[in-house]
Amino acid sequence: MTFIFLLGGAAAIYIAMLMFRLAAVALPLYAGIGISIYLIGRDFGYPASIAAGLLVGALILFAGRALCAVLPPFYRAIVAAVFxxxxxxxxxxxxxxxxxxAIGGGYALEVLGFAGALAAAVAAWRGLGTAERHRTRDGAIGRA
Known part of the structure; x- marks a missing residue:
């Protein structure tokens, strides 16, 4: 029985880590799902709308990371805030x-919700590559 509790705890921690990692790409995910639903409503068919949604989501994620790699810190912070x-x-x-x-409701539930929001926003901020960068010896840009 103790083994089941340990495995359940490990699974819960892994699910929470996965949740925050996926929340970091919420903007591309929302955009991809939105364009897919729009195209399905316009009778483009499922394969085309799914492909377009994947493409739009990937392009938005790539554009955000590329902008954060080349922009100065102030503009990089704006792009990261959008994500x-x-x-x-x-x-x-x-x-x-x-x-x-696990909790019936009340203020504790709201506090945990806001803590989750803060954790996911920080994960998105960091995942976009907004950490301070430095140049390596060969001139490439890397993380500090």
Whole structure:
């Protein structure tokens, strides 16, 4: 029985880590799903709408990372904030939903939801590559 509790705890921690890692790409995910639903409503068919959604999501993620790699710090922070907003919303909903399974409601549930929002927004901010960069000996840009 103790072994089952240990495995359940490890699985819960892994799911929480996966949740925050996926929340970091919430903006490309929302955009991809949105374009897919729009195209399905316009009778483009499922394969075309799914392909277009994947393409749009990948392009938005690539554009965000590319912009953060070349822009000065102020503009990089603006791009990262655009990505962190939807990630915070997704983190709030996910943390509140998971905590709602164990807590009946009230202020504690809201506090855990906001903590999840903050964690997901920070994960998106860091995942976009906004950490300070430095040049290596061969001139390439790397992380500090």
């Amino acid at each position: 962190a907003g939807p990630a915070g919303f997704a983190g709030y909903q996910a943390a509140k939903g998971l905590a709602g399974l």
